[in-house]
Amino acid sequence: xxxxxxxxxxxxxxxxxxxxxxxxxxxxxxxxxxxxxxxxxxxxxxxxxxxxxxxxxxxxxxxxxxxxxxxxxxxxxxxxxxxxxxxxxxxxxxxxxxxxxxxxxxxxxxxxxxxxxxxxxxxxxxxxxxxxxxxxxxxxxxxxxxxxxxxxxxxxxxxxxxxxxxxxxxxxxxxxxxxxxxxxxxxxxxxxxxxxxxxxxxxxxxxxxxxxxxxxxxxxxxxxxxx
Amino acid sequence: xxxxxxxxxxxxxxxxxxxxxxxxxxxxxxxxxxxxxxxxxxxxxxxxxxxxxxxxxxxxxxxxxxxxxxxxxxxxxxxxxxxxxxxxxxxxxxxxxxxxxxxxxxxxxxxxxxxxxxxxxxxxxxxxxxxxxxxxxxxxxxxxxxxxxxxxxxxxxxxxxxxxxxxxxxxxxxxxxxxxxxxxxxxxxxxxxxxxxxxxxxxxxxxxxxxxxxxxxxxxxxxxxxx
DNA sequence: CGCTTGACTCGTACATTGTACCATAGGATG
DNA sequence: CATCCTATGGTACAATGTACGAGTCAAGCG
Numbered sequence: 318x319x320x321x322x323x324x325x326x327x328x329x330x331x332x333x334x335x336x337x338x339x340x341x342x343x344x345x346x347x348x349x350x351x352x353x354x355x356x357x358x359x360x361x362x363x364x365x366x367x368x369x370x371x372x373x374x375x376x377x378x379x380x381x382x383x384x385x386x387x388x389x390x391x392x393x394x395x396x397x398x399x400x401x402x403x404x405x406x407x408x409x410x411x412x413x414x415x416x417x418x419x420x421x422x423x424x425x426x427x428x429x430x431x432x433x434x435x436x437x438x439x440x441x442x443x444x445x446x447x448x449x450x451x452x453x454x455x456x457x458x459x460x461x462x463x464x465x466x467x468x469x470x471x472x473x474x475x476x477x478x479x480x481x482x483x484x485x486x487x488x489x490x491x492x493x494x495x496x497x498x499x500x501x502x503x504x505x506x507x508x509x510x511x512x513x514x515x516x517x518x519x520x521x522x523x524x525x526x527x528x529x530x531x532x533x534x535x536x537x538x539x540x541x542x543x544x
Numbered sequence: 545x546x547x548x549x550x551x552x553x554x555x556x557x558x559x560x561x562x563x564x565x566x567x568x569x570x571x572x573x574x575x576x577x578x579x580x581x582x583x584x585x586x587x588x589x590x591x592x593x594x595x596x597x598x599x600x601x602x603x604x605x606x607x608x609x610x611x612x613x614x615x616x617x618x619x620x621x622x623x624x625x626x627x628x629x630x631x632x633x634x635x636x637x638x639x640x641x642x643x644x645x646x647x648x649x650x651x652x653x654x655x656x657x658x659x660x661x662x663x664x665x666x667x668x669x670x671x672x673x674x675x676x677x678x679x680x681x682x683x684x685x686x687x688x689x690x691x692x693x694x695x696x697x698x699x700x701x702x703x704x705x706x707x708x709x710x711x712x713x714x715x716x717x718x719x720x721x722x723x724x725x726x727x728x729x730x731x732x733x734x735x736x737x738x739x740x741x742x743x744x745x746x747x748x749x750x751x752x753x754x755x756x757x758x759x760x761x762x763x764x765x766x767x768x769x770x771x
Numbered sequence: 772c773g774c775t776t777g778a779c780t781c782g783t784a785c786a787t788t789g790t791a792c793c794a795t796a797g798g799a800t801g
Numbered sequence: 802c803a804t805c806c807t808a809t810g811g812t813a814c815a816a817t818g819t820a821c822g823a824g825t826c827a828a829g830c831g
Binding site (some may be wrong): 438441442444445447450451453454457458461467470471472474475476478479480481482483484486487490500501505508510511512513514516517518519520522523524525527528529531532534535536538539540 | 703727758762
């Protein structure tokens with residue numbers, strides 16, 4: 318993941334400010350690579366991110382990337398983690414309303430992923446980066462502080478994780494393939510095998526945010542510690 | 545998706561039985577392509593399915609596949625739909641216990657996806673095939689029969705969908721990258737940023753099936769029509 | 772019978788991808 | 802000056818999806 322033999326990376330960036338661009342442009346760095354990858358992913362989607370495009374956009378040669386990164390997969394990890402950074406208040410310690418706090422944590426997480434629709438589908442298949450771990454830590458701490466017993470903590474966290482991921486992946490995917498939706502509903506019309514979901518216009522009428530909130534409420538009702 | 549100009553496919557297979565293998569081997573067909581793709585996906589994963597490998601396994605030339613299929617994406621759609629076929633009882637019409645029935649439908653769906661771990665992560669990004677639509681129809685009909693009002697039907701279906709997909713995608717992905725888990729827990733150790741989730745051994749100790757069932761119960765509690 | 776047509780198969784070729792290998796440059800250190 | 806480390810990047814290669822067009826066979830028709 319790191320530069321060739323770990324150790325001290327970017328001697329230059331430590332002495333920030335001196336000698337603006339020693340070579341041709343600003344030097345490469347994991348931060349710049351990650352940020353540019355996010356841009357490309359936002360515009361072109363997962364398949365649109367190629368090492369060549371990334372290098373072009375960075376004004377560097379393709380192989381220069383490979384000094385900072387072992388593999389294209391690393392680029393995905395970096396971009397994903399960058400997108401999941403948590404910018405929150407310092408967390409008012411013993412908040413009285415734990416439920417509102419959990420909802421805030423999860424909605425912020427979801428909103429962040431929806432701003433970068435590629436991220437949701439990528440998250441489950443990659444190792445957990447520091448930023449998503451931090452979000453989970455926050456969630457766990459809040460639940461724990463709310464009185465959820467240790468024995469139930471993992472169940473609670475994973476239930477909420479599943480809900481967030483399921484809702485977000487589904488929503489992000491449906492947004493992407495928007496054109497096909499009319500066709501999908503059309504196809505329903507042709508077959509009398511699906512009367513119920515045709516009547517409910519399932520693929521079309523969707524209050525995604527409402528579904529997310531309601532499902533979340535149900536889960537929290539069930540997970541809440543009984544006094 | 546279909547053969548070159550739709551119309552009558554596989555003139556040969558209609559007159560089944562006569563002339564066993566007219567050419568060299570058994571002829572190609574969407575069914576054979578789909579079934580073989582499933583085999584390859586099961587063994588080699590999503591990235592391991594290549595058109596060349598598929599053709600080899602089928603004993604055909606690569607380009608022959610493209611008479612039956614427009615694109616590799618079609619192969620994924622076919623494989624996915626094949627895997628999601630519902631083999632269920634004819635559905636005892638007005639069952640008394642709708643809750644058990646919903647749970648059965650969803651657990652069967654989930655089990656089917658877990659048997660082919662690539663399928664879960666593929667499903668959200670592809671158009672809804674006939675077999676998954678049929679499963680949704682069954683689910684919708686059951687809920688509707690249980691008294692869920694039409695206005696709440698889509699919310700109920702999507703909530704359950706989200707739960708199933710989130711739980712299954714997460715579980716399937718974690719199973720695949722099993723090696724990294726020890727490393728993941730190890731990395732937690734190095735940082736004091738994540739005391740809560742380290743204490744709970746979140747990435748390791750998981751009763752996936754239990755989480756699925758409990759979350760499902762909570763959702764059904766909330767979704768159940770109030771009398 | 773020959774001729775045409777349409778269903779089906781497949782070899783060749785090409786553009787695009789990730790990345791291995793190697794040459795190079797410049798600053799730091801001896 | 803020599804030596805090493807950090808960093809850049811050109812060339813080359815193997816793997817992939819698939820466009821193109823040529824080929825084969827059976828059925829239908831004169």
